[in-house]
Amino acid sequence: MAMAMAPAVVSGERLVVFLFVARVALAAPAQLAAPLAVLAAAALAVELAVDGSASASSSPLRRFRTRPGASSGILLGATTLPSVMLSRLIQLYRVLLADPNGREEYAYLEMQYWAVSVSCLGMLSFFVWHLRQSPSNGNSIASKYGLLLIILYPLAYLFHLLLKTDGGLLVMSNLVYLLCHGVAAVILIQHILEKFPSCSSFGLYLKSKM
Numbered sequence: 001m002a003m004a005m006a007p008a009v010v011s012g013e014r015l016v017v018f019l020f021v022a023r024v025a026l027a028a029p030a031q032l033a034a035p036l037a038v039l040a041a042a043a044l045a046v047e048l049a050v051d052g053s054a055s056a057s058s059s060p061l062r063r064f065r066t067r068p069g070a071s072s073g074i075l076l077g078a079t080t081l082p083s084v085m086l087s088r089l090i091q092l093y094r095v096l097l098a099d100p101n102g103r104e105e106y107a108y109l110e111m112q113y114w115a116v117s118v119s120c121l122g123m124l125s126f127f128v129w130h131l132r133q134s135p136s137n138g139n140s141i142a143s144k145y146g147l148l149l150i151i152l153y154p155l156a157y158l159f160h161l162l163l164k165t166d167g168g169l170l171v172m173s174n175l176v177y178l179l180c181h182g183v184a185a186v187i188l189i190q191h192i193l194e195k196f197p198s199c200s201s202f203g204l205y206l207k208s209k210m
Contacts, residue, residue, distance in 0.1 A: 013076060017040075017076050021037075021040045021079050021083055024036070024083045024090070027087075027090050032086060035117065035153060035156045035157060035160070036086055038149055039078060039082060039117055039149075039153060040078075040079050042078075042121070042146050042149035042152075042153065043124060045143070045146035046127050046128060046142070047075045049128075049142035049146055050074060050131070052142065074124070077120070077123070078120040078123060079120070081120070082113065082116050082117045089106070089110060089113055092105065092106050093106065111174070111177075114157060114174075115177070115181045118157075118181050118182045121150060121154075121182060122183065122186045123185055125150055126189060126190070128143060128146055128147050131143045158175075161174060
């Protein structure tokens, strides 16, 4: 049974994404690398759940099923931009060791990193919500792990924020700011899927507009 499931879990695309994310995470500070690892694990769990459920003709996520043996690209899409942002943070952090004048730029870019990550997390929450609509899909192991990791991510951010500040109004304002980004991301993907039902990703949408 495990041998039969292995090819569905391990693919060339997922291996490349894992190596890319691992390379970035290993070079980043632990307080920023750990949330990226949680996001990647959540994206993998959600992708496996979506790929498993999309084969059913009644599934609302069947449009994300591309072809046999190919992943839906959820893992790739959810980790690429946060990883690129974190790479930029690593470069800027090394510059700050020699010149501490760029702390404001670093703080701004760090906040954008969290905003991008929460937007991707909102997308994953959107997929999990659709999976939970079906009793069979919602009870899958991958779906449960994905939901658990999605819940864990905001806790990781809150822990990171409490280590940097004393709490209070700053924590609440940051949480509201990030929540707005997550909600906006979900509204955007719903709008795109409604207006362009044949597009299974932002990439296909952009390609259709060229």
